[in-house]
Amino acid sequence: MNTISLAGHGVRLDPLSRDQIVPLQDAVDDGDIGAINYVNVPGRDGIPAWVENALAMRDAGRELPFAIVAGERVVGSTRFYDIDLSVPTLAIGYTFHAASVWRSHVNTANKRLMLGHAFDALGAQSVYFHTSHLNLRSQAAIERLGAKKDGVLRAHRRHKDGTLRDTHTYSILAPEWPAIRERLDARIKAG
Numbered sequence: 001m002n003t004i005s006l007a008g009h010g011v012r013l014d015p016l017s018r019d020q021i022v023p024l025q026d027a028v029d030d031g032d033i034g035a036i037n038y039v040n041v042p043g044r045d046g047i048p049a050w051v052e053n054a055l056a057m058r059d060a061g062r063e064l065p066f067a068i069v070a071g072e073r074v075v076g077s078t079r080f081y082d083i084d085l086s087v088p089t090l091a092i093g094y095t096f097h098a099a100s101v102w103r104s105h106v107n108t109a110n111k112r113l114m115l116g117h118a119f120d121a122l123g124a125q126s127v128y129f130h131t132s133h134l135n136l137r138s139q140a141a142i143e144r145l146g147a148k149k150d151g152v153l154r155a156h157r158r159h160k161d162g163t164l165r166d167t168h169t170y171s172i173l174a175p176e177w178p179a180i181r182e183r184l185d186a187r188i189k190a191g
Contacts, residue, residue, distance in 0.1 A: 003058070006066070006117055009109035009188045016055065016065035016077060021048050023074030024067065030075075031099025037159045038132040041096045054079065054094070068097065068110050075101045078110055080118070082128075089126045090118060095138075102137075105188060111145055112184045119177040126173050132159065133166040142170045146180035 006013040014020075025044045028034045034043030042050050054077075057063035065079035076097035083090045092114050097106055118124040129147055131138040143149070147170035156167040172180060 004064070004117070006113040008113055009105065010070065011106055011109035011113065012069040013066035013078070013110055013113055014069055016051060016058070016067050016079070018051060018055070020067045020074050020077075021051055024051065024077060027074060027076050027098040028096070031102070033096050033099065037161050037163075038134040038165065039096060039138075040094055057081070065094070066110075068106065070101060070104075070106050070109075075106060078114065080114065085122070087126070088122055088124050089128070090122075090124060091128045091130065092118070093130055105191065107141055108145075108184060108187055112181075112188060115145075115172065115177065115184075116181065119174060119181075124174065126171050128169060128171040130167050130169055132157075133168055134159070139168055145172070146176065146183060147172050148176075 003015040005015060025047045028041060028044055028047060033039060033041055034046065054063060054065040058065055062083065063079050063081040064083070066077060067074045068076040068078055076095065078092065078095040080090045081093060092111065095107075095110075101107075115127060118127045128150070129142045131142065133152065150169045150171050153167040153169060155164045157165045159165050
């Protein structure tokens, strides 16, 4: 999967680069997102290594990371991961947004772009999402997209502080995409 840019609905997803480290640090500071134990985002000082890891995974063909840009400002990051083009299927995650854009159009718009690319351009049969049992904000956002909860992987990973994480897993299947696309487009249009 090549490096791509996606744009529309007032949001742009640019390929992640080292040039975005400082803006991503500012986005993490907006709401002190890196201090939240159950998100996979480091604090400001950990962003350079986080970006380097994302770029290494991209170069290995395992992930496709983006910077989320709204109003010409980097407001977060997201990526495709667990990419399996033989099905094809992939996951969307590692998403974070500056607190100043929470509950705005930004998350809906970037997920609309990513889902559209996955289903319409790549022919994905399924797209899935993972989140911590503690991340109620993420669970609600995933459910608002129209994803179905598939289950819970118990004691699946560890949070930053070492506590065990149960991972809630959601998915959207290709036959479900047209109705979800219409609903997301209507939400974006309604503002």
